[in-house]
Amino acid sequence: MSRPLPWQRIVLPSFFALPILAVLLGLGTWQLHRLSWKQGVLAELAVAATRPPxxxxxxxxxxxxxxxxxxxxxxxxxxxxxxxxxxxxxxxxxxxxxxxxxxxxxxxxxxxxxxxxxxxxxxxxxxxxxxxxxxxxxxxxxxxxxxxxxxxxxxxxxxxxxxxxxxxxxxxxxxxxVLPRGGPAAPSGLGSTPAPWHGALPDPATGFPEPNNPHLGYAITWFGLAGAWVVIFLLWSRKRLSET
Structure with missing residues (x-):
């Protein structure tokens, strides 16, 4: 019975590694789309806040x-x-x-x-x-x-x-x-930090919503994990191919 060629030792593991890599790259790409969308929302909010009611x-x-x-x-x-x-x-x-x-x-x-x-x-x-x-x-x-x-x-x-x-x-x-107070307006609504309670009730928002925009960091994380996965697989493959 003939022994398998060295490259054949990594064929089957590749079928498991490639889908994981595709998922990580897909998540990173999705976060880039979310980043573009969130930047558009922030731009619209900035314009809306300056217009008269x-x-x-x-x-x-x-x-x-x-x-x-x-x-x-x-x-x-x-x-x-x-x-x-x-x-x-x-x-x-x-x-x-x-x-x-x-x-x-x-x-x-x-x-x-x-x-x-x-x-x-x-x-x-x-x-x-x-x-x-x-x-x-x-x-x-x-x-x-x-x-x-x-x-x-x-x-x-x-x-x-x-x-x-x-x-x-x-x-x-x-x-x-929205009831602006003196001094810089505190972030309000949609995931941002609420203004402190000053005693009057209700305590309204002091400015337009300022959504968080962490999508660039998320994208870097997913692409970084994809890169790490590639490195790990290449190191494992090198060791696997060197085995006799």
Missing amino acids: VPAVAETPAFTRITATGRFRPGAEAIYGLEVRGTTLGGSLVTVLDRPGDQPPLLVERGWVPLEGGRIDRPEGEVTVSGYARPTERHGFLAARDDAAAKRYYTFAVRDMAAALGAPYALEYALTV
Whole structure:
């Protein structure tokens, strides 16, 4: 029986090594696409933050700077998300804003409030709020389950919240209130560090969202792992071929 040629010793392991390399390279390439997409989002947010506010209408692009006038509907409130400020656990207060005339209601994300305690300001008269148009979100596979009965939500699903609050015909996005304070604006929303609680409730966002952009680092990591995998396989192959 003839002995296998040296190169035949690495043929079968190659069928396992190559798919792993392809996966690592694919993940790195995907992160580069995500990087390009995130840079576009950041550029759009930077432009939107400098534009004057426009009235909230049905066809409003995401993160447009908008304003709306109306009355907060008593009792029509929900809490979105969980966020710790200092040692206090809270979430974002979402309220229905009933607007005059035939204008549809609008959900307003007023800002952070503690889950227990605290004196929340609830204006009874007509108010004008301004901020940015926050788009709705889809329920993720790993997202926590919303509790419509308790008005607790972990996915910013505008339609679901509006229906639970008795406003099924509300606009398909929400207005996130932005109230700049003196000094540099702190990052707010979409994965960035929340502003500290200063006492007034709700504690609104102080600027447009500033999403994190770690995709270049992720891409370097995946490509680095791919390179390391190639080196490991070449060293193993060299040793394997040198065996007698």
